Amino acid sequence: MLPYPALHASHSGVWIATRDGTREVSRGEAIALVADTPTIVLNAPLIGQRLGYAELSGLDLLELFAFVHPARFAVPTPKGIAQALDLPLPADEAGIADLLRRAAAALIATASAPWAEQEGAWTAARSLFRLRWPWAPALGQVLPKPDTAERWLFSKLPEWEEAPPRAHPRTVTLAPDAVAERLASLTGSAAEARPGQRAFAAAAAVAFAPRVARDTPNLVLAEAGTGIGKTLGYLAPASLWSETADGAVWVSTFTKALQRQLAQESTRVFPDPAVRRAKVVTRKGRENYLCLLNLEDALQGGFQGRAAVLAQLVARWAAYSADGDMVGGDLPGWLPTLFRRNGSTALTDRRGECIYAGCPHYRKCFIERAARASAQADIVIANHALVMVNAARGRETGTRPTRYVFDEGHHLFEAADAMFSAALTGMEAIEIRRWVLGPEGGGRGRRRGLAARLSDVASYDAAGGEAVVAAVDAARLLPAEGWLSRIQEGNPFGPVEELLACVRGAVFARAKDGEAGYGLETELSEPPPELVDAAGPAAQALDALLRPLIALGKRLEAVLTEGPDWMDGPARARIEGAIASLGWRAETVAAWGRLLARIGGPVDPDFVDWMTVDRVEGREYDMGLHRHWLDPSRPFAEKVLKPAHGVLVTSATLRAGGDWDVADARVGAPHLLRQPSHFEAVSPFAYARQAEVLIVTDVKRGDLPALANAYGRLIVAAGGGTLGLFTAIRRLRGVHARIADRLARDGLPLYAQHVDPIDTGTLVDIFRDDPRASLIGTDALRDGVDVPGHSLRMVVMEGVPWVKPGVLHAARRLAGGGSAYDDRMVRARLAQAFGRLIRRADDRGLFVLLSAAMPSRLLGAFPKGTPVIRCTLDEAVARALSLGAEVGHGAQALPMEPPL
Incomplete structure (x- = not known):
């Protein structure tokens, strides 16, 4: 065991572990300790926030983990670290501090013998020692010195190779039986029959038919409810067309979570990892990738202090990264937040200053490698913004795709709005x-x-x-x-x-x-x-x-x-x-x-x-x-849709309770000569049995104490597992400040976007990993959260998500039908929020809206058959208590457990 003490702080208490044992201490005593003694902590910014000591620093276990296991993710919680290192969990929260000491010892022990990520560690540790990184002395005592000069980052990275231009895709027509057969091979013989998925795949195949005239793509709009299996539904015709036509299909998403999900689903299309790396490529904007020239500058003195330590840890990661993606890739999202994001953005090309072939690392550049790989790939997983940037001003004119799939298509309008604007x-x-x-x-x-x-x-x-x-x-x-x-x-x-x-x-x-x-x-x-x-x-x-x-x-x-x-x-x-x-x-x-x-x-x-x-x-x-x-779908249609041969736009909420005219208008279909084809597949879930919508009528709007009380009571009743959605950051922070300590004392951790010094993606990972935890946030959580199972069993919205009035909204409201335009926007937001709740056939959940003023005309946002009940807060709490007991996490179902 290491000689250092370890400290754990939560909303329910503070504990310190030493060789002599563990004891609970006051916040003042904890601050005095970490100010004078090197102390092991887990996530120093978060612990500092909980102690009220913003300048807290120490031996952060997450930094040591990032050094020993670069490009490997672990949920940044005691439970996540214990699972990643195969350590036993403590029986209660008081044992977490000692767990941190054991975890540190395990990581140091790993570094004392040959391990998978050893190459480059000696060189990096020497540099970190000069930077006075707290972990460097302990590592320096155990790291074996290499016999010869070890290959490090810039000598280790492979070089990409030029490839001949790809020929234009062949003209092919997909036979319906062939599409159905490909879908069956992807789902497997043991999969349950899904008629909706087969119908969706057949409808999606229309987008891959030969184009009949210039500037007239085969446009398919398909609304597929949650549970249809639309990902494999469109991957079936997409992969079949790519194979037979020898062309690339770009699958575009709005959220990074769906990009990761698509990359996982692609294993069904290409089970062999080597083949998959060649056939499936994830593409993002340049600003997402590590710039090797920026990193070299940082390592050679361009960064100072803590930022220089971050640069060394990023260099360790880059040597083992699959693609160099710093935002949503295999760089742990929590790593930059440990350094208060000091320097992380300067390691990417956010200013468009790339000198391309003039860079000494051009042949090893992650960005160039991804661009060249995508030119030869069958499936390119991209995002809406990148697709529009490439179409409007990209360099890769000779390799632009002819077939697109826009998943999360309900976001195309706002993505086009951001792309084709001026400021x-x-x-x-x-x-x-x-x-x-x-x-x-x-x-x-x-x-x-x-x-x-x-x-x-x-x-x-x-x-x-x-x-x-x-x-x-x-x-x-x-x-x-x-x-x-x-x-x-x-x-x-x-x-x-x-x-x-x-x-x-x-x-x-x-x-x-x-x-x-x-x-x-x-x-x-x-x-x-x-x-x-x-x-x-x-x-x-x-x-x-x-x-x-x-x-x-x-x-x-x-x-x-x-x-x-x-x-x-x-x-x-x-x-x-x-x-x-x-x-x-x-x-x-x-x-x-x-x-x-x-x-x-x-x-x-x-x-x-x-x-x-x-x-x-x-x-x-x-x-x-x-x-x-006023209508950003016009430039989108000109730049993206018209040059394409086939486009599939799909989403579970494409119409958001409206009609097809609304969906057509928001994706630019009226600006094309040929009308799109429409398809609808209703979700197979039994919403009448699996979900309820509760409209709470006695929480007064604008009463922050009453709002906090409602959130606190509902979360306790459900035993956690709650996603709370707010329309204003100020109210989110106010509610968190009032209920976080109380929930923690009941063994129910509460995490908050815009409060906790943790990136949004990691917050979702923590929430998914702990069925007793709850998470509150704003719009980013309404759209990008995929948490199936009991970890998410209740969604609570603070009120009707009306669109914030502004000049742009007022103009579009006037042109779009006045109050009917507002209603469409609100229905879309409600539908997206409700969609977080039921993700698989065995899910059960409550959707709670704390608003007595919820108009009945907006209830079309919820799936047909979903029970909608107007009730008091006491009645809603009783239903949440019943739900928690049913799924085994309610306030009366189990004794209160520690945050682990």
């Missing part, structure tokens, strides 16, 4: 400035401006060099460091900062501060004279930047055509990447110019324009002008 804000403008100018004022890091990235082109092509100089000069007129303070103090510098200052003044003059301290917005109509006057110089400044960007892009294309002697394959790839990046920036600046041209001019009926001041808890952090399409 001229201070934060967006300063990013453009940094991209053009590079580091200013002696700034550190690998950031390079246009001149540095294209120095060889500028020296070869005089016109290109002049365009770079002109762009650099023009970018100096954009907001610079300190822009927000200057505007707040009334001293803006440059035409764009002057414009933003006028925007701020207009917003504060006109906006209604409905929720004090949070964002403000107002329409751009009837702009004040000073804003109109500021728009002209700002537009000229943007035009001065746009012209050289366009000219430079044209000169780079000319250089590619001329093919000078110095331009080898890598140089060509770098120039092609620069052209794509320039096009993206030029498109952004051009959209800003169109937005400014609207100020003081006629209104464009296709767009909604407004002004904002973004704040959080009273602190301003951005401001600017926004433009969104």
